[in-house]
Amino acid sequence: MPTxxxxxxxxxxxxxxxxxxxxxxxxxxxxxxxxxxxxxxxxALAEQGTMRYSELARRLAGVSQKMLTQTLRTLERDxxxxxxxxxxxxxxxxxxxxxxxxSLDGVMRQVKAWAELHMDDVRSARExxxxx
Amino acid sequence: MPTxxxxxxxxxxxxxxxxxxxxxxxxxxxxxxxxxxxxxxxxALAEQGTMRYSELARRLAGVSQKMLTQTLRTLERDxxxxxxxxxxxxxxxxxxxxxxxxSLDGVMRQVKAWAELHMDDVRSARExxxxx
DNA sequence: CCGGATCCCGAGGGATACTG
DNA sequence: CAGTATCCCTCGGGATCCGG
Numbered sequence: 001m002p003t004x005x006x007x008x009x010x011x012x013x014x015x016x017x018x019x020x021x022x023x024x025x026x027x028x029x030x031x032x033x034x035x036x037x038x039x040x041x042x043x044a045l046a047e048q049g050t051m052r053y054s055e056l057a058r059r060l061a062g063v064s065q066k067m068l069t070q071t072l073r074t075l076e077r078d079x080x081x082x083x084x085x086x087x088x089x090x091x092x093x094x095x096x097x098x099x100x101x102x103s104l105d106g107v108m109r110q111v112k113a114w115a116e117l118h119m120d121d122v123r124s125a126r127e128x129x130x131x132x
Numbered sequence: 133m134p135t136x137x138x139x140x141x142x143x144x145x146x147x148x149x150x151x152x153x154x155x156x157x158x159x160x161x162x163x164x165x166x167x168x169x170x171x172x173x174x175x176a177l178a179e180q181g182t183m184r185y186s187e188l189a190r191r192l193a194g195v196s197q198k199m200l201t202q203t204l205r206t207l208e209r210d211x212x213x214x215x216x217x218x219x220x221x222x223x224x225x226x227x228x229x230x231x232x233x234x235s236l237d238g239v240m241r242q243v244k245a246w247a248e249l250h251m252d253d254v255r256s257a258r259e260x261x262x263x264x
Numbered sequence: 265c266c267g268g269a270t271c272c273c274g275a276g277g278g279a280t281a282c283t284g
Numbered sequence: 285c286a287g288t289a290t291c292c293c294t295c296g297g298g299a300t301c302c303g304g
Binding site: 017018019020021022025026027029030031033034035036038039040043044059060061062076077078079080100103104107108110111112114115116117118119121122123124125126128129130 | 149150151152153154157158159161162163165166167168170171172175176191192193194208209210211212232235236239240242243244246247248249250251253254255256257258260261262
Binding site: 168196197198199202221222223 | 296297298299304
Protein backbone atom coordinates (compact mmCIF):
# COMPACT_ATOMS: atom_id res chain seq x y z
CA MET A 1 0.00 0.00 0.00
CA PRO A 2 1.32 3.42 -0.99
CA THR A 3 2.44 5.83 1.73
CA UNK A 4 1.97 8.86 -0.53
CA UNK A 5 -0.93 10.09 -2.57
CA UNK A 6 -0.37 10.71 -6.25
CA UNK A 7 -0.32 14.45 -5.58
CA UNK A 8 2.35 14.02 -2.93
CA UNK A 9 4.42 11.90 -5.27
CA UNK A 10 4.22 14.57 -7.94
CA UNK A 11 5.30 17.20 -5.43
CA UNK A 12 8.16 14.95 -4.37
CA UNK A 13 9.40 14.61 -7.95
CA UNK A 14 9.22 18.36 -8.49
CA UNK A 15 11.63 19.10 -5.66
CA UNK A 16 13.74 16.01 -6.24
CA UNK A 17 16.88 18.10 -5.82
CA UNK A 18 17.14 20.53 -2.92
CA UNK A 19 20.41 22.41 -2.47
CA UNK A 20 19.62 23.04 1.19
CA UNK A 21 20.24 19.39 1.94
CA UNK A 22 23.86 18.52 2.68
CA UNK A 23 23.86 15.22 0.84
CA UNK A 24 21.99 16.36 -2.25
CA UNK A 25 23.97 16.29 -5.51
CA UNK A 26 22.64 19.75 -6.35
CA UNK A 27 24.35 21.08 -3.22
CA UNK A 28 27.67 19.84 -4.56
CA UNK A 29 26.87 21.27 -7.96
CA UNK A 30 26.05 24.63 -6.38
CA UNK A 31 29.39 24.48 -4.59
CA UNK A 32 31.16 23.85 -7.89
CA UNK A 33 29.38 26.75 -9.56
CA UNK A 34 30.43 28.90 -6.62
CA UNK A 35 34.02 28.44 -7.72
CA UNK A 36 36.11 31.56 -8.05
CA UNK A 37 36.70 31.21 -11.80
CA UNK A 38 33.58 29.55 -13.21
CA UNK A 39 31.59 32.74 -13.84
CA UNK A 40 34.51 34.39 -15.58
CA UNK A 41 35.34 31.43 -17.84
CA UNK A 42 31.71 31.17 -18.90
CA UNK A 43 31.43 34.92 -19.51
CA ALA A 44 34.63 34.98 -21.56
CA LEU A 45 33.57 32.08 -23.76
CA ALA A 46 30.05 33.45 -24.21
CA GLU A 47 31.61 36.74 -25.33
CA GLN A 48 34.06 35.31 -27.82
CA GLY A 49 32.35 32.14 -28.98
CA THR A 50 35.52 30.06 -29.01
CA MET A 51 38.81 30.72 -27.27
CA ARG A 52 42.21 29.11 -27.05
CA TYR A 53 43.79 28.25 -23.73
CA SER A 54 46.20 31.16 -23.90
CA GLU A 55 43.45 33.60 -24.81
CA LEU A 56 41.50 32.57 -21.75
CA ALA A 57 44.59 32.89 -19.58
CA ARG A 58 45.07 36.44 -20.80
CA ARG A 59 41.42 37.43 -20.41
CA LEU A 60 41.14 36.12 -16.85
CA ALA A 61 43.79 38.34 -15.35
CA GLY A 62 45.48 36.75 -12.39
CA VAL A 63 44.43 33.13 -12.91
CA SER A 64 47.13 30.50 -12.44
CA GLN A 65 47.70 27.75 -15.03
CA LYS A 66 46.73 25.16 -12.48
CA MET A 67 43.40 26.76 -11.60
CA LEU A 68 42.53 27.53 -15.22
CA THR A 69 43.22 23.96 -16.32
CA GLN A 70 41.37 22.53 -13.34
CA THR A 71 38.34 24.76 -13.93
CA LEU A 72 38.24 23.93 -17.65
CA ARG A 73 38.50 20.19 -16.97
CA THR A 74 35.65 20.28 -14.48
CA LEU A 75 33.44 22.33 -16.77
CA GLU A 76 34.17 19.91 -19.61
CA ARG A 77 33.34 16.93 -17.44
CA ASP A 78 30.08 18.55 -16.38
CA UNK A 79 29.10 19.02 -20.02
CA UNK A 80 29.31 22.82 -19.94
CA UNK A 81 32.01 23.22 -22.56
CA UNK A 82 33.76 21.34 -25.36
CA UNK A 83 37.53 20.93 -25.49
CA UNK A 84 38.91 20.42 -28.96
CA UNK A 85 42.54 19.58 -29.70
CA UNK A 86 43.95 20.33 -33.15
CA UNK A 87 47.26 18.52 -33.74
CA UNK A 88 49.10 21.42 -35.33
CA UNK A 89 52.66 22.22 -34.30
CA UNK A 90 52.51 23.53 -31.73
CA UNK A 91 49.23 22.02 -30.65
CA UNK A 92 46.06 24.16 -30.59
CA UNK A 93 43.31 23.70 -28.00
CA UNK A 94 39.95 25.42 -28.41
CA UNK A 95 37.19 25.77 -25.86
CA UNK A 96 33.54 26.37 -26.71
CA UNK A 97 30.41 26.47 -24.57
CA UNK A 98 27.78 23.79 -25.02
CA UNK A 99 24.11 24.80 -24.99
CA UNK A 100 24.04 23.73 -21.34
CA UNK A 101 27.03 25.96 -20.67
CA UNK A 102 25.36 28.88 -22.41
CA SER A 103 22.27 28.48 -20.30
CA LEU A 104 24.37 28.55 -17.15
CA ASP A 105 26.20 31.59 -18.43
CA GLY A 106 22.86 33.32 -18.70
CA VAL A 107 22.46 33.21 -14.94
CA MET A 108 26.11 33.53 -13.91
CA ARG A 109 26.49 36.60 -16.09
CA GLN A 110 23.83 38.28 -13.97
CA VAL A 111 25.81 37.63 -10.83
CA LYS A 112 28.87 39.18 -12.44
CA ALA A 113 26.77 42.11 -13.64
CA TRP A 114 25.26 42.53 -10.18
CA ALA A 115 28.72 42.73 -8.65
CA GLU A 116 29.80 45.39 -11.12
CA LEU A 117 26.55 47.34 -10.86
CA HIS A 118 26.23 47.41 -7.07
CA MET A 119 29.90 47.76 -6.17
CA ASP A 120 29.39 51.33 -5.00
CA ASP A 121 26.48 50.41 -2.72
CA VAL A 122 28.53 47.67 -1.12
CA ARG A 123 31.50 49.96 -0.81
CA SER A 124 29.57 52.61 1.12
CA ALA A 125 27.89 49.96 3.29
CA ARG A 126 31.36 48.75 4.24
CA GLU A 127 32.57 52.21 5.11
CA UNK A 128 29.56 52.75 7.33
CA UNK A 129 30.04 49.40 9.04
CA UNK A 130 33.75 49.93 9.62
CA UNK A 131 33.16 53.40 11.02
CA UNK A 132 30.88 52.07 13.75
CA MET B 133 47.14 67.25 -22.78
CA PRO B 134 44.51 64.50 -22.45
CA THR B 135 45.37 60.99 -23.54
CA UNK B 136 41.68 60.11 -24.04
CA UNK B 137 38.96 61.67 -26.11
CA UNK B 138 35.72 62.61 -24.38
CA UNK B 139 34.06 59.58 -25.96
CA UNK B 140 36.76 57.30 -24.61
CA UNK B 141 36.36 58.80 -21.17
CA UNK B 142 32.64 58.21 -21.26
CA UNK B 143 33.21 54.61 -22.28
CA UNK B 144 35.70 54.28 -19.45
CA UNK B 145 33.17 55.50 -16.89
CA UNK B 146 30.52 53.11 -18.17
CA UNK B 147 32.68 50.06 -17.48
CA UNK B 148 34.20 51.53 -14.34
CA UNK B 149 34.07 48.10 -12.73
CA UNK B 150 35.22 45.07 -14.72
CA UNK B 151 35.38 41.74 -12.91
CA UNK B 152 37.85 40.41 -15.49
CA UNK B 153 40.54 42.67 -14.06
CA UNK B 154 42.46 41.22 -11.15
CA UNK B 155 42.70 44.43 -9.17
CA UNK B 156 39.12 45.56 -9.66
CA UNK B 157 36.97 45.70 -6.49
CA UNK B 158 34.16 44.01 -8.38
CA UNK B 159 36.44 41.00 -8.89
CA UNK B 160 36.79 40.69 -5.13
CA UNK B 161 33.08 41.16 -4.70
CA UNK B 162 32.40 38.43 -7.24
CA UNK B 163 34.76 36.19 -5.30
CA UNK B 164 32.84 36.88 -2.11
CA UNK B 165 29.52 36.11 -3.79
CA UNK B 166 31.06 32.88 -5.03
CA UNK B 167 31.31 31.75 -1.43
CA UNK B 168 29.92 28.32 -0.65
CA UNK B 169 27.16 29.57 1.68
CA UNK B 170 26.09 32.96 0.36
CA UNK B 171 23.44 31.73 -2.07
CA UNK B 172 21.86 29.50 0.56
CA UNK B 173 21.77 32.16 3.30
CA UNK B 174 20.14 34.61 0.92
CA UNK B 175 17.64 32.05 -0.30
CA ALA B 176 16.71 31.03 3.24
CA LEU B 177 16.17 34.61 4.41
CA ALA B 178 14.21 35.52 1.28
CA GLU B 179 11.97 32.54 1.94
CA GLN B 180 11.29 33.22 5.61
CA GLY B 181 11.62 36.99 5.85
CA THR B 182 13.45 36.96 9.17
CA MET B 183 15.33 34.10 10.79
CA ARG B 184 17.19 33.49 14.00
CA TYR B 185 20.73 32.23 14.01
CA SER B 186 19.71 28.75 15.08
CA GLU B 187 16.99 28.58 12.45
CA LEU B 188 19.52 29.37 9.75
CA ALA B 189 21.89 26.77 11.16
CA ARG B 190 19.16 24.16 10.92
CA ARG B 191 18.04 25.17 7.42
CA LEU B 192 21.55 25.13 5.97
CA ALA B 193 22.27 21.50 6.68
CA GLY B 194 25.94 20.84 7.19
CA VAL B 195 27.17 24.38 7.81
CA SER B 196 29.53 24.84 10.74
CA GLN B 197 28.91 27.56 13.29
CA LYS B 198 32.07 29.30 12.31
CA MET B 199 31.25 29.46 8.61
CA LEU B 200 27.70 30.57 9.26
CA THR B 201 28.81 33.36 11.57
CA GLN B 202 31.55 34.41 9.17
CA THR B 203 29.18 34.48 6.21
CA LEU B 204 26.56 36.45 8.13
CA ARG B 205 29.13 39.00 9.31
CA THR B 206 30.42 39.58 5.81
CA LEU B 207 26.93 39.90 4.37
CA GLU B 208 26.07 42.38 7.13
CA ARG B 209 29.21 44.41 6.46
CA ASP B 210 28.41 44.49 2.74
CA UNK B 211 24.95 45.87 3.50
CA UNK B 212 23.07 42.77 2.33
CA UNK B 213 21.38 41.94 5.63
CA UNK B 214 20.55 43.44 9.01
CA UNK B 215 21.60 41.79 12.25
CA UNK B 216 19.41 42.61 15.22
CA UNK B 217 20.17 41.55 18.76
CA UNK B 218 17.34 41.34 21.29
CA UNK B 219 18.64 41.13 24.88
CA UNK B 220 16.32 38.39 26.06
CA UNK B 221 17.65 35.50 28.12
CA UNK B 222 19.03 33.70 26.29
CA UNK B 223 19.85 36.35 23.71
CA UNK B 224 17.98 36.38 20.40
CA UNK B 225 19.64 37.35 17.15
CA UNK B 226 17.51 37.98 14.07
CA UNK B 227 18.70 38.33 10.50
CA UNK B 228 16.75 40.07 7.74
CA UNK B 229 17.66 40.90 4.14
CA UNK B 230 18.05 44.53 3.13
CA UNK B 231 16.62 45.66 -0.25
CA UNK B 232 20.15 45.29 -1.62
CA UNK B 233 20.28 41.76 -0.26
CA UNK B 234 16.92 40.95 -1.83
CA SER B 235 18.09 42.17 -5.19
CA LEU B 236 21.15 39.91 -4.96
CA ASP B 237 18.96 37.02 -3.91
CA GLY B 238 17.02 37.51 -7.12
CA VAL B 239 20.05 36.51 -9.16
CA MET B 240 21.61 34.02 -6.75
CA ARG B 241 18.35 32.17 -6.48
CA GLN B 242 18.53 31.52 -10.20
CA VAL B 243 21.92 29.90 -9.82
CA LYS B 244 20.54 27.64 -7.11
CA ALA B 245 17.51 26.88 -9.27
CA TRP B 246 19.77 26.15 -12.27
CA ALA B 247 21.76 23.66 -10.21
CA GLU B 248 18.61 21.86 -9.09
CA LEU B 249 17.03 21.96 -12.54
CA HIS B 250 20.00 20.74 -14.59
CA MET B 251 21.44 18.27 -12.13
CA ASP B 252 20.41 15.34 -14.30
CA ASP B 253 22.04 16.79 -17.42
CA VAL B 254 25.29 17.32 -15.55
CA ARG B 255 25.07 13.87 -14.05
CA SER B 256 24.80 12.16 -17.42
CA ALA B 257 27.54 14.35 -18.90
CA ARG B 258 29.81 13.17 -16.10
CA GLU B 259 28.99 9.54 -16.71
CA UNK B 260 29.77 9.91 -20.39
CA UNK B 261 33.04 11.72 -19.65
CA UNK B 262 34.15 9.16 -17.10
CA UNK B 263 33.35 6.28 -19.43
CA UNK B 264 35.70 7.59 -22.10
C1' DC C 265 20.92 26.68 26.06
C1' DC C 266 22.19 30.47 22.26
C1' DG C 267 25.55 32.77 19.81
C1' DG C 268 30.31 33.44 19.08
C1' DA C 269 35.55 33.25 19.65
C1' DT C 270 39.87 30.26 19.47
C1' DC C 271 42.86 26.57 18.11
C1' DC C 272 44.74 23.76 14.74
C1' DC C 273 45.08 20.54 10.91
C1' DG C 274 44.68 19.33 5.97
C1' DA C 275 43.18 20.54 1.51
C1' DG C 276 43.30 24.35 -1.90
C1' DG C 277 45.80 26.78 -4.71
C1' DG C 278 50.14 29.77 -6.22
C1' DA C 279 55.03 29.63 -8.11
C1' DT C 280 58.30 27.23 -10.54
C1' DA C 281 60.35 23.80 -13.52
C1' DC C 282 59.75 20.37 -16.98
C1' DT C 283 57.49 17.72 -21.35
C1' DG C 284 54.95 16.31 -25.76
C1' DC D 285 51.44 26.26 -27.05
C1' DA D 286 49.21 23.81 -23.69
C1' DG D 287 49.59 21.53 -20.43
C1' DT D 288 51.65 18.10 -16.17
C1' DA D 289 54.42 17.54 -11.96
C1' DT D 290 56.39 19.15 -7.81
C1' DC D 291 57.05 21.91 -3.88
C1' DC D 292 55.31 24.69 -0.40
C1' DC D 293 52.53 27.56 2.27
C1' DT D 294 48.50 29.91 3.20
C1' DC D 295 43.78 29.84 5.13
C1' DG D 296 39.28 27.47 4.89
C1' DG D 297 36.78 25.41 8.00
C1' DG D 298 35.75 21.63 11.56
C1' DA D 299 36.34 20.58 16.51
C1' DT D 300 36.44 22.63 20.76
C1' DC D 301 35.87 25.93 24.32
C1' DC D 302 33.76 30.44 26.26
C1' DG D 303 30.42 34.36 27.69
C1' DG D 304 25.85 35.56 29.19
